[in-house]
Amino acid sequence: MSAAVSRRGFLGQAAGLAIAFYVPLGSGPKVAQAAAEKGAKAAAKAVPLPPANAFLHIGTDDSVTVLLAHSEMGQSMWTALPMLITEELECDWSKVRAEHAPAADVYKFPMFGMQMTGGSSSTYGEFDRYRTIGATAKHLLLEAAAKRLHTTPDRLTVDKGVITFGKQTLTYGQVAEEAMKLPQPATVKLKDPKDWKVIGHPTKRLDSPEKIDGTAKFGMDVQFPGLRTAVVARPPAFGAKLVSYDDSAALAVRGVEKVVRTTDGVAVVAKNFWAAKLGRDALKIQWQQPADGGVSTAKQIAEFHDLAKKPGAIGTNKGDVDAAMASAAGKIEVDYGFPYLAHAPMEPLNCAVKFENGKVDVWTGTQFQTFDQVAVAKVFGVKPTDVDIHTMFLGGGFGRRGNPKSDWIVEAAEIAKATGLPIKTVWTREDDIRGGYYRPSYLHRVTVGVDSRGMPVAWDHVVVGQSIMAGGPMEAIMVKHGVDESSVEGLGDNPYLESVSAKRVSLHSPKTDIPVLWWRSVGNTHTAFAMECAIDELAHRAGKDPLAYRLALLEGKTRHVNALKLAAARASWGTPPEKGRARGMAIHESFGSIVAEVAEVSVDNGVIRVHSVTCAVDCGGVVNPLGVEAQVQGSVAFGLTAALHGELTFENGHAKQSNFHDYKPLRMYEMPVVAVHTIDSGAKRGGIGEPSTAPIAPAVANAVFALTGQRLRSLPLRLA
DSSP: OOTTSOSTTTTTOOSSEEEEEOOOTTOOHHHHHHHHHTHHHHTTSEEEOOOOSEEEEEOTTSOEEEEESSOOSSSOHHHHHHHHHHHHHOOOGGGEEEEEOOSOGGGOBTTTTBSOOOTTOHHHHHHHHHHHHHHHHHHHHHHHHHHHHTSOGGGOEEETTEEEETTEEEEHHHHHHHHHTSOOOSEEEOOOGGGOSSTTSOOOOTTHHHHHHTOOOBGGGOOOTTOEEEEEEOOSSTTOEEEEEEOHHHHTSTTEEEEEEOSSSEEEEESSHHHHHHHHHHOEEEEEOOTTOOOOHHHHHHHHHHHTTSOOEEEEEESOHHHHHHHOSEEEEEEEEEOBBOOOOSSOOEEEEEEETTEEEEEEOOSOHHHHHHHHHHHHTOOGGGEEEEEOBOSOOTTTTOOTTOHHHHHHHHHHHHHOSOEEEEOOHHHHHHSSOBBOOEEEEEEEEEOTTSOEEEEEEEEEEOOSSTTSTTHHHHEETTEEHHHHTTTTTOGGGTTOSEEEEEEEOOOOSSOBOOOTTTTHHHHHHHHHHHHHHHHHHTTOOHHHHHHHHTTTOHHHHHHHHHHHHHTTTTSOOSTTEEEEEEEEEETTEEEEEEEEEEEETTEEEEEEEEEEEEOSSOSOHHHHHHHHHHHHHHHHHHHHTOOBOEETTEEOOOSTTTSOOOOGGGOOEEEEEEOOOOSOOOOOSSTTHHHHHHHHHHHHHHHHSOOOOBSSOOOO
C-alpha cells in the first residue's frame, strides 16, 4: 500500500525499527492447530519469542508497515493481521499500512509449511505470532525511550504511538532507530483479552481507499516498457491433444509478433491484447479429440448412479449398518446431485513474467507463492531463490489461484522463455470458465433407517466424485485407504450422527480428463447440502418441526445448539412469514467454525427468490466484526450463485458454458438481505472466509420444500 518501502529493499531500510519473528517450517497442521487452540489462553502469559521470519517496520515518520505473507483477495487479511499487531504495539491505526511479502522460505505459513493463503486459516493461524511481534516492537521502543528519558520502561505510558513520561513525550518514530539496535527480548507478555482495544472492535479496511480510487494494483494492471501480451489457444476439449497448427494468418495480424507452442496449446504474442486475441482467432489448429470421446454430463451422471448402488472405499464404519437397516422401523433412500462448478473470479487469470540476467520476476495474483516459485524456477532452470514473486491484489480467488500445479503461471513462464520477451498472459472470460480446474461433480446416495419416533438408527452414505487431492502434493496427507478426506468432510464426524449406532460413509473416486481443484468451502459445498436436506426430510417424515428435530439430534452440542437457536430467533422461526413465503434452515461446521442459516424464500412463476438470510456464526472469537460481516455476506452470495445458477456441463469433453450469460453469477437484484450475528463462544478460533458458503443452498432448498412441497435434491435448484 505504500511505495515508501520496497519489497526487495525492506530489510535495507536504514531508518526505523525492523522486527522479525520465526515460523517453524516443519510444523504440520496438528502443531499449528494446537498453537491456535492456545491463542485465547496465551494472553497475559510470557510468550517465547523466536528469531526472524515476518517483518514489521516503524519509520521515523511514525508509519507502521506490516509485510504480510498472506494474499489479499477481498477477505480482509490486510486489515485483520495488522490489527493483531496494532493491539499489542499500541500504535496509531491511521498510520498503519501493509504490503505483500516476497516469496521466500521465511514467509512460509507454519500450518502448511509453505507460503500460501487458503483454508480460511490466516487469522486464527497467525493470531499468536502477530500479536507477539507487536508486543516485541513495543518492548524495544519503550526500552529505547526509557534510555533517552533517563528512566525505566515501567514508568512510561503509551497511547497511539506516543510515549509519555511526566510532561515529556516521544513518538515511536523518534526512537525507532535506537530501538532497532537493542537486543531482542527472550519473552514478551501479551495483553489480557479484557484489555483489548482493537481486537473485537469494528475496523475499516486498510485497502479500501485505493480500491475505491482505482490506484490498487491487480495482476491485470501490470504494465512496463517492453511487456508483450500473450493469448493462448488451449485444447477445445479436455483430453484433446495438439496435432498441428498454421500460424500464417495470425502473424499477418497487425501487432502480432510471435506464435509459440506451450505444453498444452499455442500462444500468440502481440503488442497489445486485442492484436493477440485477433491473432489467436486467426490460427488454424488441428486437434486430436479425446481417445474415449471425452466426458459427457448425461453419461457421467448415469455412471455415478451405477457406482452409488454399492459402497466404495470406506471412510467411516461403525456398527453393523446392514443389520441395523434391516431391523429399522422405516427407511428413506435419496440421491443428491451436484454439477461441476467454475470459480469464475471477477478478474480472469493473468500473469506477467520477465527473465533477465538469470533472475525471474513474476507478477500475478496468487494464493500459493511457494509452489509458484518452485514451478517457475523449474521452467527456467534456475534456483527458486532466483524467482521473485510479486503478489498483486487478487480480483477473487476462491481456490482457483491456489493451484499446486501453478498452471497459468507456468504457462506464462514457458512463453517468456520461448520468446525471450517479457510476457503477460491474459485469459478471456471464456478462457477462464472453460480453462479447467473446477469443483468436481458429485452424487450422494443417502440411505437412513429410522426408529418408531423417526430418529435415525442406521446411516449409509455413498459419495461419488473425483478426488481433488489424488495425484497432487497433498495426496499422502489427505488420501487414506482410497478416501480423499476433502470429498467426505463433514459426513462421518457430523454431530447429527454421533449418537447413531450404525453408520457407514464410503467413497468412489472415478478419474476423468477434467482437472479439478478446491472451490470455496471445498467438500462442504456438497456434504452440507446432502446432510442438511436429509435431516430436513427426516424431520418432516417424522412430523416434527425441523428446528426441534435438529436440536434433539444435537443435544449436548452446545455450540451447534446455540447457533441454531440464535439464527432461528433472529429469523422469527415459528412465526408465520409474509404470505407467499416460507423459511428453511441449515447448520454446518467447517474450518473450525459453526454457521447456522435461515433463508426466507418465495416462488414467482417458477423462479426462486431469496429475500433474507439470517446467519449465526460461531468462529470462536472475532477479530474484526466488519470483516466477519463482509465475509459472511460474500459467502452467502457466492453460495447462492451455485444454489440458483451454477452448473457447468460437458459434451465430448467440451465445456458448454462460456461466459456470464450462460454461467450466471448472482445478480444484484437477487441479493437477499443478510443479517449476521456472531457468537463469542471462547472456543478455539476458526476460519470465516468459507464456512458460510456451505449452509445456504440447503437452507434455501428446505425453504422451497416448506413453501411448495417439492424436494429439490440437485443443484442448481430448479422447480419442476
